[in-house]
Amino acid sequence: MSAPRIHRSRFSDLDLRTLHDLLRLRVDVFVVEQECAYPEVDGLDTAPDTWHLWIGDDEVVAYLRILAGPRIGRVATSRPHRGRGLASALVEEALRLVGDSPVTLEAQSPLTRWYERFGFRQVGPEYVEDGIPHVPMRRG
Numbered sequence: 001m002s003a004p005r006i007h008r009s010r011f012s013d014l015d016l017r018t019l020h021d022l023l024r025l026r027v028d029v030f031v032v033e034q035e036c037a038y039p040e041v042d043g044l045d046t047a048p049d050t051w052h053l054w055i056g057d058d059e060v061v062a063y064l065r066i067l068a069g070p071r072i073g074r075v076a077t078s079r080p081h082r083g084r085g086l087a088s089a090l091v092e093e094a095l096r097l098v099g100d101s102p103v104t105l106e107a108q109s110p111l112t113r114w115y116e117r118f119g120f121r122q123v124g125p126e127y128v129e130d131g132i133p134h135v136p137m138r139r140g
Contacts, residue, residue, distance in 0.1 A: 004055045004062075004086055006093045011046045021060035022052060029076040036130035053093055055086050062086035070098045072105040091118055095139070102140035109133035 007018075014022070027040050044067055050065040059122060065074050072094050077087050095103065095118060107115050109126055109139040115137055124136040 004043070004089050005057065006053055006055055006089060008051060008053050008092065008097070010048065011050060011052065012048075014052065018054075022054060022063055022135055025054075025063050025078055026074055027058050030074070033079070034130075034132065036102075036132065038130050051094075051097065053090050055090065062090055064094060066091045066094050066097065070101055070103045072103060075105075082096070088117075091115075100140065102138060104136065104138045106134050107137050110126070112137065118137055 009018075011019075023041065030036055031038070031040055035055050045052070045065065047068065048066045053064050053066070057061040060078075062077040063074060064072060064076070064087070066072055072091065075087055075090065103116065104123075105120065106129070107120070107131075112120075112122060112135055119139045120137040121139070122135045123138045126133050126135050128134070
């Protein structure tokens with residue numbers, strides 16, 4: 001299997017179709033599938049230092065964003081495309097982009113071991129957000 005093509009953009013450079021598809025994937029995964037009623041469009045997407053990374057040409061199938069800090073968030077893969085290493089490819093690309101800078105994220109607790117594969121370590125106690133246990137993690 002060839003490496004997936006990863007797209008990267010600032011908000012101002014996203015075309016409307018891609019923006020729609022990125023937001024739709026996030027809503028499908030975090031709001032609908034995980035049953036978390038919260039404002040997914042949070043204003044952070046438009047920050048000038050936010051990067052949007054995604055996989056998919058005709059259809060966005062995996063996504064993450066990098067916020068100031070740097071901080072990784074909104075890691076999501078559409079259900080039919082899970083188990084193919086797409087999220088791993090995005091995390092690896094995000095870490096390549098931030099370089100040696102320490103980077104943080106708020107992991108859903110069941111995924112802490114998965115994030116540990118990339119060098120992240122838990123740096124605080126578990127907490128519940130939107131009914132889902134999370135842990136703060138840091139790399140570097």
